[in-house]
Amino acid sequence: MTARLAIDGGPPVRATPLPYGRQSIDDADVAAVAEALRSDWLTTGPRVAAFERAFAEVAGVAHAVAVSSGTAALHATMHALGLGPGDEVIVPAMTFAASANAALYVGASPVFADVDPGTLLLTVEAAEARRSPRTRAIVAVDYAGQPCDYDALTTWATTHGLPIVADACHALGGALGSRPVGALATATTFSLHPVKSVTTGEGGMITTADAELAAAARRFRNHGIDTDHRQREARGTWAYDMVELGFNYRLPDVACALGESQLAKLDGWVARRGAIAARYDAGLAELPWAAPLEVRVGLRHGRHLYPIRLRAEHLRVGQAEVFAALRAEGIGVNVHYRPVYLHPYYQRRFGHQAGLCPVAEQAYGELLSLPMFPAMSDADVDDVLAALAKVGRAYGA
Numbered sequence: 001m002t003a004r005l006a007i008d009g010g011p012p013v014r015a016t017p018l019p020y021g022r023q024s025i026d027d028a029d030v031a032a033v034a035e036a037l038r039s040d041w042l043t044t045g046p047r048v049a050a051f052e053r054a055f056a057e058v059a060g061v062a063h064a065v066a067v068s069s070g071t072a073a074l075h076a077t078m079h080a081l082g083l084g085p086g087d088e089v090i091v092p093a094m095t096f097a098a099s100a101n102a103a104l105y106v107g108a109s110p111v112f113a114d115v116d117p118g119t120l121l122l123t124v125e126a127a128e129a130r131r132s133p134r135t136r137a138i139v140a141v142d143y144a145g146q147p148c149d150y151d152a153l154t155t156w157a158t159t160h161g162l163p164i165v166a167d168a169c170h171a172l173g174g175a176l177g178s179r180p181v182g183a184l185a186t187a188t189t190f191s192l193h194p195v196k197s198v199t200t201g202e203g204g205m206i207t208t209a210d211a212e213l214a215a216a217a218r219r220f221r222n223h224g225i226d227t228d229h230r231q232r233e234a235r236g237t238w239a240y241d242m243v244e245l246g247f248n249y250r251l252p253d254v255a256c257a258l259g260e261s262q263l264a265k266l267d268g269w270v271a272r273r274g275a276i277a278a279r280y281d282a283g284l285a286e287l288p289w290a291a292p293l294e295v296r297v298g299l300r301h302g303r304h305l306y307p308i309r310l311r312a313e314h315l316r317v318g319q320a321e322v323f324a325a326l327r328a329e330g331i332g333v334n335v336h337y338r339p340v341y342l343h344p345y346y347q348r349r350f351g352h353q354a355g356l357c358p359v360a361e362q363a364y365g366e367l368l369s370l371p372m373f374p375a376m377s378d379a380d381v382d383d384v385l386a387a388l389a390k391v392g393r394a395y396g397a
């Protein structure tokens with residue numbers, strides 16, 4: 001007996017749709033924000049520094065610089081590394097556009113590298129294939145929350161004198177062995193958007209062991225000015241120097257109050273994401289037409305996303321039909337990501353053609369991200385698995 005799919009008019013597995021990602025806000029978060037709102041500081045007060053200290057501790061590094069988004073974190077890092085026109089930055093094709101856009105913001109050129117077919121992570125081989133005399137940095141993206149092989153990447157990058165920017169927007173709370181994400185690259189960037197591991201509404205963070213890099217990022221977030229107003233107040237002076245061109249990329253105190261409160265719950269959330277992933281893994285083992293990504297051993301996965309790959313040979317329909325059928329069942333699936341260079345802007349500006357990164361392109365045609373957020377119950381996970389089984393009975397080959 002095959003139950004009629006919701007897309008064909010049958011009853012959906014879920015009456016209330018399950019989103020693919022969602023923030024968790026509790027009373028402690030609300031109280032922390034309320035306290036900040038009643039304080040003297042709405043922006044650039046004591047909570048910025050407190051949040052940065054707490055974040056640096058989680059990331060196992062000396063410096064954390066709070067900024068207004070993950071994109072601002074990437075932009076500030078590109079600037080702090082001194083990248084500019086004529087420079088090339090190697091970026092994996094399988095990422096959110098911001099990873100590459102940041103190179104363009106400083107006048108540098110993103111050069112797209114393919115990814116490993118099992119993990120969809122940047123590899124040394126793929127980066128080496130794109131290295132040129134103009135290469136000045138690489139961006140390593142911890143896709144879905146799995147940390148890249150930073151040992152191999154660092155050995156290679158050091159040989160060529162290249163800094164590594166870790167785009168860890170998916171991977172806060174992850175680790176390689178006992179070394180946390182945030183301490184694995186020259187600089188690491190995080191997003192604090194509501195679907196990410198912890199949130200400040202909008203927000204971002206840069207972590208680094210390099211004091212000068214951190215200072216440059218701090219200037220960049222405040223117009224290129226070398227002190228902030230609290231430092232000037234403490235010194236009893238109005239004078240400041242704008243020493244370079246920066247932006248207003250500051251993260252307000254109110255947002256940092258939320259961030260610090262959220263960060264206290266990170267470990268529990270990452271553990272819950274891991275348990276959800278394990279339940280998905282077990283359920284997917286029953287389905288010939290969908291497979292999880294590979295996970296390397298010896299790491300803690302941040303599990304921002306739970307992507308599956310569709311196996312065309314076991315399906316009578318394509319990705320779009322499976323996507324639409326699952327959405328109709330009330331399962332908020334998504335696709336992460338279209339290879340960046342296939343976006344119209346990149347095609348128009350750089351003339352990139354399909355075929356540049358075949359592994360990423362093939363994956364794009366097969367990927368679906370299943371709902372993944374710590375507040376999901378086991379029953380929610382089972383609804384997703386039930387919807388997958390139902391769709392598989394209708395569409396499986």
Ligand SMILES: *Cc1c(COP(=O)(O)O)cnc(C)c1O
Nearest residue numbers: 069070071096098169191192193
């Ligand atoms: C979310 C994300 C960003 C951008 O972060 P924002 O805070 O939305 O600006 C950059 N890179 C990756 C991989 C992301 O997932």
